[in-house]
Amino acid sequence: MWRFNYFFIFLLFPIFCFSQSTYSLKSDVYLITSANDSKSKEWANYTYNQFEQQSLEKNIIYSTSVENASYKDAKKNNGIYLVLDPNLAYDYCIEKTSTKISLKVKNEKTSKWIINQLLAVLSKTDHRFSSHNLLPAIIDFKTDCINFDFSYREPHFYYNLQKNNAAILNTNNVETDWGLWGHNLHKIITKKPPTLYAEVNHKRLPQQFCFSSVSLYQQTLNYIVNNYGNGKKVTYRFMIMPNDNKLVCTCKHCLSLGNTTSNATPAVTYFIKKLAERFPNHHFFTSAYLTTKTPPKEKLTKNIGVMISTIELPKGIALNEQQTPSRNFIKQVNAWKEKTENIYLWDYAANFDDYLTPIPVLYALQEQLRFFKKFAIKGVFLNANGYDYASFDDLKTFISAALMLNTEVNIDNLIKAFFQKEYPENHALLTNYYLSLEKNFKAKRKKYPLYGGIREILNTYLDATAFTQFYKDLEKIIPKTTGNEKEKLKKLFTALSYTRLQIGYALEDKPLGFLIKNNTQTTIKPRTKQWLASLKAYKNYPELKNYKEADGALPVYCEAWETNLLNTPYKNFLINTKIELLSEADESFKTTRLLNNGILGFASDYHQGWYINSIGNMVLKFTTLTLQQAKTIKLRFLMHEKHKFYPPKKIELYIDDVLKESKLKENLIIENGVAIYTINLNFSGTENVKLKFIQKELGKSSIACDEIQIF
Structure with a gap:
């Protein structure tokens, strides 16, 4: 049975100053009291210590242990008190009268957050308190009862992962809230019998798990017991996902559960339900991804949920129910809502190919969170730069955390308040630039790329x-x-x-x-x-x-x-010559300027200087009338197997429409991830050259060439 814990913070108000439904929280002295139960005393001590840490003056903070004249006089006054009630119907309630403000919260996490909010507001009027380590408050202590818009709130920025910041922001954190996250089930496995793995076409494959495996269940159970207990003291979440591929176990047991060659949901659900029954105080999540995209047939228990990716939704613009991606998303959410109330979203707030260039994500995030709220989404994991630094990372963490608590916060005001607080000497410069980023991008009504290079960035948000x-x-x-x-x-x-x-x-x-x-x-x-x-x-x-x-x-x-x-000047006789594309072009590569702009590409990044062709064979033509003294053609191609960039399997060179050279892959030289073809040729007396790059016969392979150099 739940135990009621009450703890009261009485702040003394000799005079209450009202102004447009708000008033100063300033008092001569502050008294912190609590009920006699251990939880209340623990929170009272925490609050007392927080007030003491922020206080610049002695003898203005009192606790129940201070039995002196000031304490006795304080007891005669009205003030502020806080009640911790696990059965509260709201996340927090504020009730204000002419002599008292009452704060009620549902859990200890919100208690810590609201104390920081209180101190942030208090320090604005009572300068005996320092605010050096406090962020601006996002609530104004008006009478109301509030439920946060999302129960799980994680802005996955570097700033949120730093010590104590999640408590200050009232956010979640993969490092502290999850016992198992992502595709990491393999990391907890120590024993590896053959039956642990998926049976595909009558063979056991170590690339995927069998989710009806007794060994897999027992090892997962032991991992939870040994590291996180039964959840009665602290509740954790566990992500149960197949490995990141499309393999599905079709062993006899998994087939009997309902697995097909493309659907692993039945066996994964069976596995999760066993864990959820064994650990009723922990929470377990599957994912609507690849082989578990289809919801289960049965209703799931209260401690089971699903993580749904929003990657198909456009980023940077408002969503509406008429957009095709939005309709598909709503259909997916509604299908899962029939099985579980615990729907979390894996959302996005970054360009994952460029963390350092400023990207305006906040205005659009507010619009999209409002959209998600309409469909009773319970939690949001906002994937961003994570463990890496990003420009304006601290600001984005603060604002996105506030938006997950309340999607209606005033973003502009919070941006100004944040920069004034965190960058007091230069807040105007930072505020003006960042707000202009958001406003200008919003006016364009364009989506931003989740994976985009500098040219896409300059065409969208920068x-x-x-x-x-x-x-x-x-x-x-x-x-x-x-x-x-x-x-x-x-x-x-x-x-x-x-x-x-x-x-x-x-x-x-x-x-x-x-x-x-x-x-x-x-x-x-x-x-x-x-x-x-x-x-x-x-x-x-x-x-x-x-x-x-x-x-x-x-x-x-x-x-x-x-x-x-x-290092050295770069020479290319082709720099001022037009290169004509005779074959079909990819959408972002209608012009061939990258092939002779005098800039070499970076082997480490396909966005950096490479002309990309993914459609088929590529055919180029250019005049040689200005190249009569040239003797050599040098071609550079990116080699990057992960992104399926390969050099052509064959290069044909035509002079005045007559085939002169045919180079195979055996003729190339590979240097640091770049394949180089060199063709020696006398251009004297010629009129034009045509190059034909014949693509490898591999699924979804591409050719990336950075420069056709002639010298």
Whole structure:
């Protein structure tokens, strides 16, 4: 049976000052009292310690143990009290009268959060309290009873993962709230009998599990018992997902449960139900993904839920029920709602190919969270930069956490309050730039790419001119800034130096570019080395090691700049010659400029300088009338098996429409992930050249060429 725990915080108000339904919480002294049960005393001690830590003056905070004249006088006054009631119908309630404000909360987590909210509000009027480690309050203590819009709230930014921040923000955290997360079931397995694995076409395959396996169940059970107990003291969540592939076990037992060659839901559900029955105080989640996309036939128990991905929904714009992706999403949610009330979303708030370039996600996030709320979604895991630093990471964590509590918060006001609090010396610069990012992007009504390079970024959410001015302004103010704010801005500037390099790379020889073109030769502008030197300060920040989710190591990126672009002038007789595409083009590659812009691509990143063709054989043609002295063609192709980039299996070279050369893959040289073909040829007396790149016969393979160099 639930036990009622009451704890009261009495704050003394000799005079109450009302102004537009709010008033000052300032008092001469503050008395903290609690009921006699252990839980209440524990929370009273916590609150007393919090007030003491924030207090700049002695003898203004009292607890029940302080039996003196001030305490006795304090008891005669009305004030504020808080009640902790696990059976409260709301997450918190505020009741205000002319002499008293009453706070009731449902759980200890919200108790800690609301105390921080109280101290943040109090410090604004009572300057005897410091607010140096408090974020701005998002509630105003008006009379109301509130349920948070989502019960599970995780903004998966770096800032949220730092110690104590989840408690301050009232958010969740994969490191503390989950005993098992993602596709990590394999990590808890120690014994590996053959029957542990899926039977596919009468063979046991270690790439997938058999979810009717007795060994798999027993090992999972032991892992939970040994590491997380039965859940009576602390409740944890466990994600039970098949490995990330489309293999399904079709052993005799799994087939009897209902498995098919493409649907693992029956066996996975059987497995989860056994765990949920064994651990009624823990919560277990499946996923609507690949082989478990189909809901089970039976109703699930109260401690079982599902995680649904929103990856098919456009990001950066408001959702409505008329959009095809939205209709499909609603249909999926409704199908699962028939089986469980516990529907969590795996949502997104980042460009996973560029963490460091500022991306405006907050306005659209508010719109989309409102949309999700309409369909009674219980929880949101907002996937972002996670364990890596991102520009404005702290701001986005704060605002997205507030939005998950209340989708109707005023974003602009909170942005201003956050920068005023966290960056007091330079809040105006930061506020103006970030708000302009959000407002300008919203006006475009475009979705942003979840995986996009700098050219897509410049076409959607980033204004190169505005960013460059902000970058310059930031560089100027950092030397004048002091303390922790200076350190935070130095880290931000380091990250933004990546963006400055990217803009320079994309804009080539334009005013904001990095390049100087002189007929058939290119060199770099001197300031490019300054941007790179600024980025290399990433070495000072352990969390600033990657610029994207996968294969984004900054040391590799910096080395590519130094190796490919900074060392020597680059010559290519083809730079000013038009290259005609005779075959079909991919959507983002209608022009062939990347093939002779004088800039080599980065082997570590297919967004960086590569002209991509995924449709079929690629055919190019260009005049040789200005190339009469040339003797050599050099072609570079990206090799990246993970993303299915391969060099052509064959290259045909035609001069004046006559086949002259046919190069096979055996003729290439491979250097650091780049395949290089070199063709020696006399261009004297010729009129044109046609190149035909014949693609490998592999499913969804692509050709990526960065430069056709002629010299």
